[in-house]
Every structure is written in structure tokens, then in C-alpha cells.
Amino acid sequence: MSAAPGGTRQIGRHAVRAELARVAFDRFCLTGFNQVTFADLAEAAGVSRSTFLRYFGTKEDVVLFVFDPLGDAIADALDADRANEDDWSRLRNALESAATFLVRDVQHLATILDLVDQTPALCARLREKQSEWRPKIVARLQETASPADRSPVIAHVRAAAALECLWIALGQWSASGGQEDLGDLLDAAFAAFSTPARAQTDAPL
Amino acid sequence: MSAAPGGTRQIGRHAVRAELARVAFDRFCLTGFNQVTFADLAEAAGVSRSTFLRYFGTKEDVVLFVFDPLGDAIADALDADRANEDDWSRLRNALESAATFLVRDVQHLATILDLVDQTPALCARLREKQSEWRPKIVARLQETASPADRSPVIAHVRAAAALECLWIALGQWSASGGQEDLGDLLDAAFAAFSTPARAQTDAPL
DNA sequence: CATAACCTGATACTCAGTGTCATTCATGAC
């Protein structure tokens, strides 16, 4: 009658992982990411260095693993909004719902984002994760594209640009301490594509 | 009557750097980036490990230092085209002239780009360099923006999106072995912003 | 209970990157 055969191990593993990450995160915020070693983390968490390393392949993952489900979340949201014919609004909506799913603990997320952009290594690794999501997004975009619009380049660019919007919006959001509305920030970011890109509106129509 | 007092050292240093990079690059292509150690590179180049490391802070820089001038090149090109009122075309032109400056040795650049996207560490580091160029680009865009358009978010998004276009276009270009015209590829990428983002053209006008 | 799978801690290892120090060599001043 156990939840799943052998599943208890998974549950336990997940819980340990979360606890290790919690302890480690405090250290990172206190001392700075680069100043903390795996030996420090292991000691703080009360496990051996070996064990700690078995839960997180790299130091970056200790912080960034929380972003892992985001790729699938975005893809799922795109699937759910397949009817939407406008790529930009579809992307915007998908990003918002995925991000909202991420913003459970406002304070915690803001702290993470602060730490991330104080730390080049974390920025780099997060960007890397982002680019791993892109192929999935591109595939969704192409599924519903009209035959004439099938240029893979277009889909790639839109996916990449949308992810940049998310990242920039999250940066603003974190800078505001989580006060501003993420949907508004996304709108402001996506406006870069719809607003006429001109210094002076020389064609008032 | 020497070029500059003490300047010979700089010249010499630059030349050595280029030679070390050349030797190292051959090794990387032959054996794979991750398989080659600094000790290998030093031996192949006939210098000590210490010396090699003094010329390149990281293994990634041995390959990617050629991209360093690109940030300034883009910024300069934006300055030169200050009259252009359309952000997108201004960015497109700046990227093309900067990239053309980069495409001196077609074969070499194509080989570099191949190596880069076979190697996650190189991708990550190159993306990092890219994001270092962004602030300079954003500043240029905002200088000439109309007061109403001063939202820093807009400029950030456009700069980021444009850089993604460059990267994607270079990927296509390298995949074609340097055959396709980079200007055409950039046009195709930037079309993602001007083409109506709709599955079916429901407004044929 | 027995066994197989898993978790843990210990240990040893490779390699990136930093820092120090003594030697050597080129440059520039006298």
C-alpha cells in the first residue's frame, strides 16, 4: 500500500535535496557564492562532502535547480494555448503562467534572483538552462505555424527573444522587491516588438 | 623612433598570444575541448603551464578572445548610424558591419563556431560575453530614443533580441559552411519582428 | 529471514585556476 513501489526512496531523496539546498542557500547569501566551498556546505548540512556532491552535480545547481521545471511549464502552457494565432501573445501568456507557477514564495525568489545576478557563474548557468528550453519552445511554435511561416529561424528568434523578455522582466520584478505585477512587466517587455521602433512617429497614419 | 615607448612589449605579447591560441586551437579541434588540458597545451606550444596560463585566464578564453572586440565594434557602428530612426534596422546594420569585421578568415570562423556549439562550456562563456556587450548597446539606443520611448526595458529587450539574432544567424551561416550571405541571414532573423506573428494572415489588408 | 538495491562516508585522483619566488632577459638611462 505504499505510494509507489520504490517511490519512497524518491520522496526521501527529494526531501533531503530540498533541505540541503535550504541550508546551502543561507550560506551563499551570508558569505557569497564563491566564498563557500562544498566542504563548508557539507559541514553546515551535517553530511559528508561526498554525499552533498551526490545530490547536486555542481555548486550552481544547488541554487538553480528550482528553475528546472520551468522549461516544461512553458511548453505545457504553449500547448494549452494552441488556438492563439499570435506568436507574441501566446509566448507572453505562456511565460506568465510558467513564471507565476515559479513565484510561490515571493521573498525567496527575489533573494535567489538577487544572488544570481551578483554572481557571474550563476548568471551563466541560468542562461544555459534557458537555452536548453528553447528547442522545446521552437517546436511548439512551428507545429502551429502556417506553411509559409515555417522558417525555423523565425521561430528560433521569437523563442529566444521571449525568453530574454522573461529574464528582463524578472530582473525588474526582483529589483522592485516583488512589488510590481509580473504580467505588467511582461507587457512592457513585449512592447518592444509591437511599438513602432522609431525615435519620432513620422507616420501618424 | 620606435612605435611607442615600451610598446614593443605589447606587440610581442600580442604575437605570442596569437601563436599560443593557434597551436591550442588545433589541439582542441583534434581532440575535443574538454579532453585537452593546460599541460597538454603548454607542451604543444613549447612553454610552461604557468606561462600559458598567464596569457589566457581560462581555457574558454583561448578560443573566445577573438570575439572580444565585437562589443565595441557594435557600439561604434551604432554611433555611426545615429541618424537611423528605426531601432531594428539600426541594430541590424550595426550587427552586420560588426560581424563582417569578424568574418575575415571564413574557414577559421566557421571552425570556431563549430567547436563552440559542440562544447557547452564555450557556448556558456560566449553568451556571457554577449551579455557584457548589452549595456553599451542599450546606452546607444536610449541616447537617441524619443522621451516618450525612454523605457529602459524596451531598449534592453531590443538589444538582447538583436544579439540573439546575430547568434542565430551566425549559427546558420556556420552550418552552411560560410556559403550563405550573412546579411540575408540577418534579414531573415530580424523578420521575426516585422512579419505579423500570425498563423494565418487573417488581415490581407 | 534473506537478498538485492541503495545510501553513506572515506579516500584518492585529475585538473582548473591562483599565488609566490628566483632567474633571466630586454629596455632605457647614464
Place this chain on the structure above:
DNA sequence: GTCATGAATGACACTGAGTATCAGGTTATG
């Protein structure tokens, strides 16, 4: 030409990330 300064070099030692292996203990399962 000689000498002093500063840079380049190589040797060495060190920290820390990440990988791999192994023995002993624990937990699920039949």
C-alpha cells in the same frame, strides 16, 4: 658600454571543483 629597472619565464605549492571507487550500513521486497 655598463648598470639598474621591470617584465617574462619556469618551477613550485596550494585551494577547490568534480569524478571515481570501495567497504559497510540501511531499507525495501520476496
